[in-house]
Amino acid sequence: xxxxxxxxxxxxxxxxxxxxxxxxxxxxxxxxxxxxxxxxxxxxxxxxxxxxxxxxxxxxxxxxxxxxxxxxxxxxxxxxxxxxxxxxxxxxxxxxxxxxxxxxxxxxxxxxxxxxxxxxxxxxxxxxxxxxxxxxxxxxxxxxxxxxxxxxxxxxxxxxxxxxxxxxxxxxxxxxxxxxxxxxxxxxxxxxxxxxxxxxxxxxxxxxxxxxxxxxxxxxxxxxxxxxxxxxxxxxxxxxxxxxxxxxxxxxxxxxxxxxxxxxxxxxxxxxxxxxxx
Amino acid sequence: xxxxxxxxxxxxxxxxxxxxxxxxxxxxxxxxxxxxxxxxxxxxxxxxxxxxxxxxxxxxxxxxxxxxxxxxxxxxxxxxxxxxxxxxxxxxxxxxxxxxxxxxxxxxxxxxxxxxxxxxxxxxxxxxxxxxxxxxxxxxxxxxxxxxxxxxxxxxxxxxxxxxxxxxxxxxxxxxxxxxxxxxxxxxxxxxxxxxxxxxxxxxxxxxxxxxxxxxxxxxxxxxxxxxxxxxxxxxxxxxxxxxxxxxxxxxxxxxxxxxxxxxxxxxxxxxxxxxxxxxxxxxxxxxxxxxxxxxx
Numbered sequence: 001x002x003x004x005x006x007x008x009x010x011x012x013x014x015x016x017x018x019x020x021x022x023x024x025x026x027x028x029x030x031x032x033x034x035x036x037x038x039x040x041x042x043x044x045x046x047x048x049x050x051x052x053x054x055x056x057x058x059x060x061x062x063x064x065x066x067x068x069x070x071x072x073x074x075x076x077x078x079x080x081x082x083x084x085x086x087x088x089x090x091x092x093x094x095x096x097x098x099x100x101x102x103x104x105x106x107x108x109x110x111x112x113x114x115x116x117x118x119x120x121x122x123x124x125x126x127x128x129x130x131x132x133x134x135x136x137x138x139x140x141x142x143x144x145x146x147x148x149x150x151x152x153x154x155x156x157x158x159x160x161x162x163x164x165x166x167x168x169x170x171x172x173x174x175x176x177x178x179x180x181x182x183x184x185x186x187x188x189x190x191x192x193x194x195x196x197x198x199x200x201x202x203x204x205x206x207x208x209x210x211x212x213x214x215x216x217x218x219x220x221x222x223x224x225x226x227x228x229x230x231x232x233x234x235x236x237x238x239x240x241x242x243x244x245x246x247x248x249x250x251x252x253x254x255x256x257x258x259x260x261x262x263x264x265x266x267x268x269x270x271x272x273x274x275x276x277x278x
Numbered sequence: 279x280x281x282x283x284x285x286x287x288x289x290x291x292x293x294x295x296x297x298x299x300x301x302x303x304x305x306x307x308x309x310x311x312x313x314x315x316x317x318x319x320x321x322x323x324x325x326x327x328x329x330x331x332x333x334x335x336x337x338x339x340x341x342x343x344x345x346x347x348x349x350x351x352x353x354x355x356x357x358x359x360x361x362x363x364x365x366x367x368x369x370x371x372x373x374x375x376x377x378x379x380x381x382x383x384x385x386x387x388x389x390x391x392x393x394x395x396x397x398x399x400x401x402x403x404x405x406x407x408x409x410x411x412x413x414x415x416x417x418x419x420x421x422x423x424x425x426x427x428x429x430x431x432x433x434x435x436x437x438x439x440x441x442x443x444x445x446x447x448x449x450x451x452x453x454x455x456x457x458x459x460x461x462x463x464x465x466x467x468x469x470x471x472x473x474x475x476x477x478x479x480x481x482x483x484x485x486x487x488x489x490x491x492x493x494x495x496x497x498x499x500x501x502x503x504x505x506x507x508x509x510x511x512x513x514x515x516x517x518x519x520x521x522x523x524x525x526x527x528x529x530x531x532x533x534x535x536x537x538x539x540x541x542x543x544x545x546x547x548x549x550x551x552x553x554x555x556x557x558x559x560x561x562x563x564x565x566x567x568x569x570x571x572x573x574x575x
Binding site: 067068069072073093094095098099103104106110112113114115119122123124125126127169173 | 443446447449450453454455456457459460461462463464465
């Protein structure tokens with residue numbers, strides 16, 4: 001980690017206690033396809049950490065390795081370890097991991113489309129045994145007021161509303177760590193802004209730690225305190241979010257072309273420098 | 279034309295049809311939750327009825343106690359069947375799973391014959407009053423009770439899938455297993471639970487039929503009658519299963535009436551539902567309420 005790693009909320013000089021630690025993991029699909037090759041990252045308690053990278057870099061696989069959903073896709077962590085709150089969680093079945101306080105909001109929202117909003121939310125609270133579910137549904141509706149009026153089937157919600165429902169469903173489990181896979185996917189820029197505003201509020205108000213996988217690197221770095229850049233199954237760059245956002249390479253490859261060097265759209269082909277760290 | 283007789287037949291059809299509906303519901307439950315076409319559904323009725331009969335005729339216990347013990351037994355029975363036989367088959371080709379359930383069906387039929395013999399055995403009488411008159415029609419009180427039990431089970435199913443969290447988890451599993459797991463639902467447990475519930479509910483139907491007609495291997499025929507009912511309603515629709523069951527029940531009685539009055543072909547009672555089954559498959563292969571969705575092979 002670079003020296004700018006200390007997140008704002010921690011006391012100076014004290015290393016933040018990592019809630020989640022991924023140590024040098026290797027993930028293999030179908031016993032042959034090596035997807036993650038010695039990936040390490042750590043997520044401090046109470047922070048938002050962004051995980052960036054191109055398509056196929058292994059971001060979603062990383063999240064699935066943590067949540068255990070990997071095993072539903074014939075994947076397996078073959079080396080390294082994943083620690084949550086100091087305890088190893090790799091090799092545990094996904095429903096136990098949810099019970100420990102890690103909840104993954106999967107890519108593409110994946111709400112149960114033939115159920116209503118409220119049924120989806122109650123499903124989110126499946127692992128809970130206390131009786132506060134009704135109150136928490138109200139809390140979710142306070143965060144996402146537009147869901148309150150939607151009484152029909154969740155399948156008829158708009159993309160943005162479905163994303164909100166997916167996040168709300170995660171809240172219902174009262175997790176300590178939410179793994180969010182591309183919450184901006186398929187949303188209009190305005191909705192992306194709204195969703196990220198909510199992500200920031202959840203982190204601030206409820207103290208939920210968030211590991212965020214995003215294609216929209218600019219948005220992700222604006223809410224995160226720390227970021228990792230992945231390529232071909234490895235972390236190739238990491239640092240404080242602000243520093244990453246200023247990094248020239250990150251700017252060029254993930255934040256899109258800008259600035260003085262491109263005034264004309266001619267020679268567009270030669271513009272894109274294909275740099276790889278690996 | 280004898281309208282009273284017709285009316286009586288329709289009523290009988292509804293009563294028997296409600297039982298078909300109950301069995302069809304438990305068949306659909308297994309199919310929805312674990313994608314297994316259970317050819318041993320009729321044997322659930324058979325095993326349940328024999329166990330209850332054995333309890334009541336061997337021990338001096340009241341009916342309700344024997345009934346409850348039967349339900350407890352069937353819970354364990356369904357769950358163990360799933361864990362021991364079906365769980366190792368997860369991920370195997372559909373045809374292997376189907377053959378396994380066909381095997382179970384044959385095995386339990388033979389086992390029951392071996393233990394209890396091939397003759398129908400009557401239940402000890404349960405109701406003090408044999409028959410009651412409803413709307414000017416003569417109805418056996420067991421039939422009325424059976425209608426009540428069917429309605430209760432259907433209500434129970436509706437409550438379970440709408441309000442209980444395990445019912446929701448089951449629906450989520452039927453929708454998408456990965457999603458269900460991401461929500462903290464244990465899919466193997468849902469599978470086991472669906473088999474347990476299905477076995478219990480079928481056993482209730484089995485006991486009711488046993489009380490009416492006596493217990494014999496004819497009970498497992500209900501497992502076959504379930505097919506026209508669920509195909510009519512749509513393989514994955516619980517409401518469809520209930521309606522399909524009612525329609526099949528009325529259909530076979532009316533068919534028998536028509537046959538007796540005009541056609542004289544004989545045995546329409548047994549066969550009419552299957553004619554209907556062929557027609558439905560030709561005209562509306564997804565059933566009345568089924569998901570329009572074909573897996574491409």
